[in-house]
Amino acid sequence: AQSVTQPDIHITVSEGASLELRCNYSYGATPYLFWYVQSPGQGLQLLLKYFSGDTLVQGIKGFEAEFKRSQSSFNLRKPSVHWSDAAEYFCAVGNQAGTALIFGKGTTLSVSS
């Protein structure tokens, strides 16, 4: 079955500290992978995406993610977290062939001062 697992429901990080959010997927075809961010009361905004090429992808707001096929993972990282990064983060998997994205249940990030 196709699925996305985000093992951490809630993470708290100190401002300025590094961040890693985990994502594991199960997908039959070559996956297209995405990270979205959702601020309270807002829609989902794309942070970054991977579908081919370099397995380390850069996104907006200083985020990056690494695709590891052997581990079926696509973890999101940021070297130094800012208070404005507090939000909910969703990992998603799909492909180009017109199918819908499958989302994980999200990780809520809190940033402490």
Next chain:
Amino acid sequence: DAGVIQSPRHEVTEMGQEVTLRCKPISGHDYLFWYRQTMMRGLELLIYFNNNVPIDDSGMPEDRFSAKMPNASFSTLKIQPSEPRDSAVYFCASRPDRGSSGELFFGEGSRLTVL
């Protein structure tokens, strides 16, 4: 360019009433998706359209839910009759067909509360 536009942003209604949520996708996008977000189940796909034709409605929870896309610039999601367990945020998203990397563009959502 305008993004995906959803209305209403907030809807409070009483059990048994009909609810209609509306979505205008980004111009030129061939796919339109309806998702529902709840604390318990996260983001669930309800239905999606390609060129105004429903492709997969297996996520529609029951016959009380229906969705239409009469033209390329408008879609509705209707719940009749509504129940308290339908309370959720409903998102509409769209994407182009050609030249797409699969990314979805989301609206800001419609928050539905059924009392």
